[in-house]
Amino acid sequence: MMKKTVGIFLGTALMAATLTGVASAAKEVLPESVASFMQPVKGMIGLDSITCSSAVNTQIILTKGEAWATSDTSAMMDYVYAKVSIYNPDGSFVNSGTDAQYYTTHAGASAADTSAWVFDDYAKGSHRYEKTGYNTVTHTTTKNF
Numbered sequence: 001m002m003k004k005t006v007g008i009f010l011g012t013a014l015m016a017a018t019l020t021g022v023a024s025a026a027k028e029v030l031p032e033s034v035a036s037f038m039q040p041v042k043g044m045i046g047l048d049s050i051t052c053s054s055a056v057n058t059q060i061i062l063t064k065g066e067a068w069a070t071s072d073t074s075a076m077m078d079y080v081y082a083k084v085s086i087y088n089p090d091g092s093f094v095n096s097g098t099d100a101q102y103y104t105t106h107a108g109a110s111a112a113d114t115s116a117w118v119f120d121d122y123a124k125g126s127h128r129y130e131k132t133g134y135n136t137v138t139h140t141t142t143k144n145f
Contacts, residue, residue, distance in 0.1 A: 030124070032056055032143040038073075038134045047133055050075045054139035056084060056125030065113030065145050068097075069125030073105045080107040081128040089120040113145065121145045 033055035040047035051074040058067045069084035080101050086094040097111035113121055125141040 030140055030142040032141055034139045034141060036137060036139070038129055038131065038137045040134055044133045048075075050077075050129075050131065050134065052127075052129045052137045052139070054082075054125060054127035054141055056123050056141040056143050058123050058143050058145045060118055060145055063118065065115075065118035065121060066110060067113065067123030067143070067145075068108060068110035069123075069127065069141065070108045071106065071127040071129065071139075073129060075131075076103060076105060077129055077131050078103065079128070079130040080104055081126070082107040082109045083126040084109045084111050085124045085126070086111055086113050086115075087122055087124065088115055089122070094121060118145050 033053070035051060035053040037049040038052050039049050053072045054070070056067065056069045058065065065086070067084045067086050069082040071080050071082040073080065081099070083096060083098045085096040088094060094113055094115045095111045097109040099107045099109040101107045115121060122142055122144045127139040127141070129137040
């Protein structure tokens, strides 16, 4: 009976370790900053491409964490959006902040990490750029605390 119990325990532990590894490997890896060019809509003549730069940053001071997302462009946009969301290591939501601006070149959002233990948390940034005559650009960025 003891051998059977030990065998079941070892088998369960092995399966749990294997499944945990699979879940970790499947986690999407995103950059903490990205830049791309906003191109004119096909058929629009005389418009230059516009640089769109997105980033997410984190910091911990003592035991308090904060994250912020920034969206910047090289030309005036009709709409610029930045959102930062903070998550625990298991993917559960902690907090978020959003900023949406019209007729500008910048949007920035910040959020405080309100979880009890911030050192394994991560922040995800969502960025959107819209301008008449151009294709819409979206970026997603992420950074660990």
